[in-house]
Amino acid sequence: EQAPERGEEAQGLIGARVRRREDGRMVTGAARYVADVELPRCCEAAFVRSTVAHARIAAVDVEAARAAPGVLAVLTAAELAAVRPLADLLEIESIKTPRPPLATDRVRYVGEPIVAVIAEDRYAAEDAAELVVVDYxxxxxxxxxxxxxxxxxxxxxxxxxNVYFRSEFRSGGAEEAFAGADLVVARTLRVNRQLASSMETRGVVAQAEPDGLLTVWLSSQAPFQQRYLFALALGLPESRIRVVVPDVGGAFGPKDFVFPEDLCVAHAALTLGRPVRWIEDRQENLMAGSHSKEQKLTVELAFADDGRLLAMRGRFVGDTGAFAYSAPAGLVDVMFTAQSLPGPYVVPAYDYDVLGVLTNKTPVAPYRGVGITAAQTARELLLDEAAERLGIDRVELRRRNLLGDEPTRSITGQEYDGGSYRTSLERALERIDWGGFPARQAAARAEGRHLGIGVSPFIEGTSLGTMAQLQSGFPMPSHDHAWAAVDLTGTVAVGVPTCNHGQGHATAFAQVAAEVLGVGVDDVRVVERDTESSPWGMGTYASRSAVFGGGAVLKAARLLRERILRVASLLLEAPPEALALEDGFVGIAGVPDARIPLAGIAGAAHFDPGVRAALGDAGLRVGVFHDAPPAYSNGCIAVEVEVDVELGTVRLLRTVAVEDCGTMLNPTIVEGQVRGGLVQGIGAALLEHAVYDDDGQPLTTTYMDYLVPRSSDVSAIEVDHVVTPSPRTLGGMKGMAEGSSIATPAAVLNAVADALSPYGFRVERLPLGPHAVWEGLRSGRAG
Ligand code: MCN
Ligand code: SMO
Known part of the structure; x- marks a missing residue:
């Protein structure tokens, strides 16, 4: 591993393998989730949900439910008339279909909430919900x-x-390139409907105070955005709403949004004057929480006979479910697929069309790897096919088309900040012994076993801020702030704009502040996830936190250090340049006795009339604003698999992940993120599938039916790093948390196709479960 590049700080904490401080509470059961929020007189909600996919509601009879024991309120669309439906706030050209908190005259997917029952406890609420009769x-x-x-x-x-969004892009030159190409490869892929399986389901508790403050505890990844949405929907000023996020047991995308159930619970708390809680159960989660990723895409690549990629063409049709209530929820997937298709390759021309389509299924939300996974999968599958048809080795074909490492702009306008596209590929090949594979494969084939190998070099767009948002067609401004302070006991607190829900920010950002301020990691408290105490920020999604949270903390801590040194300079009668911050003391370099603990500096800043007279505001608390340019990390996944042609099962033998996210804050955390995303990528390729029958009934509403990867589905994962600091972001960090989920499916699928190449196997439909493999073998194609 290379050492991360350092700025003026030299304590060595940025980039150190500090153990995650937040894990103790998690693994000892001391963590407190939304379901653990205990409030006096709290009541519970349960929902009556549509049992049919598409119907007019003729009548809803709630009389029996209202009369049931323990019931406090039964809410229908009529009672919620004052609550504004969830609607798209972005200025993008699309036909809006606001999503009411409770269905009005029509239901459009199984699981859509129709009635909310509020009762003394969950049992009473569920029992009463059973008594509601809906006439469809x-x-x-x-x-x-x-x-x-x-x-x-x-x-x-x-x-x-049923098309609420269309967008097209023509770079110019694509048609001509296709007309003159030596080879065109094309594939239509049906990407599986999946969902983010966070261990903790959604959950909300709301309490209205007599003085008018509404507090909402939410399992969330973006509390400030959600506070705004609550304010709009409920018609309240933001200042009267506080969103608090307790510990979060995973989110993976959907917890950016406000959902119908959240609004019902908040409304009930306001009208009943008692706290109300709703915790999603797993069946609700799988059926009606949010789905993700399903799209039908057709991609074509044009090549010259020397293997040069001449042009790309794509048509991306998103199956976004029953409501287009939020562009970031619904369209981001297909839009990101379209924009990121070029990936780490030189693409001279590209045309695409994107459609957002409504179907009678659960509305979609982002899930790790948002859109980029589909692009990566389609492109890398086609590269393998093109290599075979051109008679060029598939690695060599990639080498001929990879970008150079310097910053460049993609044909879709993405401002890559440079990376290690080539080095990462070569490192992955080396680690998995690509060169030795043909011999391994031949030996296995001689025994009737089918081994395959696949490689998937990727670019991951991270650091979603104003620039990236504008470039991507989602004009969502970014407002991220941070503060840093030293208290009278000399410890440091930093307020961060991000919303840690498993990523280890309380450790990584403490490392940043500790390094800049010359204190220990344990002397830094990271304050977040409460709109009342943490600084305004967009939250944690799109692998933006290392750049936005880490960058904002770096900025705030540096400013705070200046303020500390100003005070110390007066006290020590030495210029700030002569001072050093180390081990919790400010001292004069080379003068061992001349040092003051941070507590002393803070005391002087607060109470020393001389200091205050000299400096005016001597306070040791600073606030900063931080917006960052996009940062594109890169890497490469390589896997070796064995396919059982009798059973249709795929076993991973070797898994290698090389990643380059610029300056690393904490390599141990980065590796954990790589592993987590990689496992989800295996699920995407081989297992996860939210299935509906022909009537629109969801068939995968338990984990017996919706398959997520288990440890037996995964091999050991070898992680390696290349470090190419971003020349654009503060500190050189790039985000990384989605890269492995983006690149793994392509590597796995190409490995399977390689293993089954004697059968003329071709992937067209995901996931590639045993049945799909087996059918593909029989027909000479998969899916
Ligand atoms: N990191 C680092 N150095 C870098 C980049 C990252 O040390 N150069 C560290 C960061 O400090 C952070 C972690 O790695 O602790 C991930 O950082 P980053 O890539 O910026 O991603 P975010 O923190 O913004 O996390 C969001 C990302 C997304 S979009 C999804 S989806 C996802 C993921 O994180 N959901 C997760 N990983 C998850 N992990 C858990 N446990 N739970 C989820 O819900
Ligand atoms: S799907 Mo991740 O929260 O961007």
Whole structure:
């Protein structure tokens, strides 16, 4: 491993393998999640949900439920008339389909909330919910994007062809390039509907104080954004809402948003004057929480016979479920697929079309690797096919088309900040002994075993801030702040704009502050996840926190250090340049006795009339604003698999991940993130599939049916680092937390295709479960 590049700080904490401080409470059961929030007189909510995919609601009979024991309120759309539906706030051109907190006259997916029952406890609420009778006039459900567009019926009468969004991009030159190409490869891929399986489901507790403050405890990754959405929906000023995020047991994307249930619970708390709680159960989560990633994409690549990539073409159709209530929730997936198709390659010309389509399924939200995974998968599958048809080695084909390492702008306008595209590929090949594979494969084949190997070099767009947002077509401004302070006992606190929900920020950001301020990691407290005490920030998603949180802390800590040195300079009668901050003391370099503990500096700043007279505001608390340019990390995944052609099962033999996220704050955390994303990538490729039957009934509403990877589905994961600091971000960090989930499916699928190459196997539909493998073997193609 290379040492991370250092700025003016030299304590060595940035980049150190500090153990995650937050894990103790997690592994000893001391963590407190939303479900652990205990409030006096708290009541509970349960929801009556649609049992059909598409219907007009003829009548809802809630009389029996209202009369049931322990019931405090039964809410229907009528009672919630004052709550504004969840709607898109972004200025993008699309047809809006606001999502009401409770269904009004129509239901559009199984699991859509129709009635909320609030009762003394969950048992009473669930029992009463059972008594509600909904009279449906069933309509034909639409479950496939092609059918949705071609003949409907319409989910929302004002959305023709069920298409609420169209966007196209023409770089110029693509048509000519395709016309003159020596080889065109094309593939239509059906990407599986998946969902973010956080261990903790969604959950919300709301309490209204007599003085008008509404406090909402939420399992979340973006509390400030959610506070704003609550304010708009409930018609309250933001200043009257506090969002508190307790420990979070994973989020992986969807917990950026406000959901119908959240609004019902908040409304009930305001009207009942008692705290209300709702904790999603697993069946609700799998059925109606949020789905992700399903799209039908057709990608074409044009090549010259020397293997040069001449152009790309793509059509990306997102199956975004029953409501387009938020562009970041619904469209970000297909948009990111379209924009990131070029990846780490030189692409001279590119045309694409994106469609957002409504179907009678659970509305979608982002899930790790948002959109980029689909692009990566399609592109890398086609590169392997093109290599074979051109008679060029598939690694060599990639080498001929990879970008140089310097910053460049992609054909879709993404401002890459440079990386190690080539080095990462070569490192991965070396680690997995790519050169020795043909011999391993031949030896196995001689025994009737089928080994395959696959490689997947990637670029991961991270650090979603104003610039990246504008470039990506989602004009969402970024406002990230941080503060840093020294208290009278000499310990440091930093307020961060991010929302740690498993990423180890309380450790990584403490390392940053500790290094700059010359204190120990344990002397730094990281304050976050409470709109009342932490600084305004967009939250944690899109692998933005290392750059935004880490960068903001770096900025704030440096400013605080200047202020500490100003005070110390007066006390020690030495210029700030002569002073050093070390081990919790400010001292004069080379003068061992001349040092003052931070507590002494803080005391002087607060109470010393001389210091205050000289400096005016001598306070040791600073606040900063931080917006960062996009940062693109890169890396490469390589896997070796064995496929059992009798059973159709895939076993991973070797898994190598090389990643380059610039300056690392904490390599141990980075490796944990690589492993987690990689396992989810294996799930995406081989297991995870949210399935509906022809009537629109979800068939995967337990973990017996929706398969997530278990330890037996994974091999040991070898992680290696290349460090190319970003020349653009403060500190040189790039985000990294989604890279392995982006690149793993392609590596796995290409390895499977390689193993089965004697059978002419071709991947067209995901996931590649045993049945798909087996059918593919019989027909000479998969899916
Ligand atoms: N890191 C680092 N040096 C870098 C980059 C990152 O040390 N150069 C560290 C960071 O300090 C941070 C972690 O690695 O502790 C991830 O940083 P980053 O890549 O910036 O990603 P975020 O912290 O913004 O996390 C978001 C990302 C996303 S988008 C999803 S989805 C996802 C993921 O994180 N969801 C997760 N990882 C998850 N991990 C857990 N446990 N739970 C989730 O819900
Ligand atoms: S899906 Mo991650 O929260 O961007």
């Amino acid at each position: 006039e069933e309509l034909e459900p639409v479950l496939d994007v092609d059918v949705a567009i071609a003949r409907g019926p319409l989910l929302h009468d004002h959305v023709p062809e």
